[in-house]
Amino acid sequence: VDLKYLFNETGSKLFYIETGSNLFYIESGLKLFYSESGSKLFYIETGSKLFYTESGLKLFYTETGLKLFYIETGSKLFYSESGSKLFYIETGSKLFYTESGLKLFYSETGSKLFYSESGLKLFYTETGSKL
Structure with a gap:
């Protein structure tokens, strides 16, 4: 995987990855995952039990x-x-x-x-x- 950005801050346990048009966001403290590829969007936060996805x-x-x-x-x-x-x-x-x-x-x-x-x-x- 060709990573453009990788950010890790252990204090708040935040991870950020962007690959081309795909975007991934993870925060291990809040159990958060975010991905966007074109018009398709995924959002998950297990801490507050939140899931969001949009495709077209x-x-x-x-x-x-x-x-x-x-x-x-x-x-x-x-x-x-x-x-x-x-x-x-x-x-x-x-x-x-x-x-x-x-x-x-x-x-x-x-x-x-x-x-x-x-x-x-x-x-x-x-x-x-x-x-």
Whole structure:
């Protein structure tokens, strides 16, 4: 491997490696790994349980400490945070939102809208001008 830069600082346990268009970053104290090659990106931090990767339009994000998951592939979007029980999905013009902690559900498809929050016993639906 042709290394451009290698940096090691034992006090903070930091390592940095760059090879051409590829970039690698490691910090052994925080258990952190970072790699970028063109439009592709990888990020991992085991100390705080964080993993992030992006390849083109596809995106995946997770942090196990905060129980957070995020996925985006083209027009499709998925978001989940198990700590606050939040889920979010968007596919094209269709949108779905739910937060199980607050018992909230939200869906929108074009002009059609549906809203429900079971915690407050509230139900709302709108289709065009009709409510």
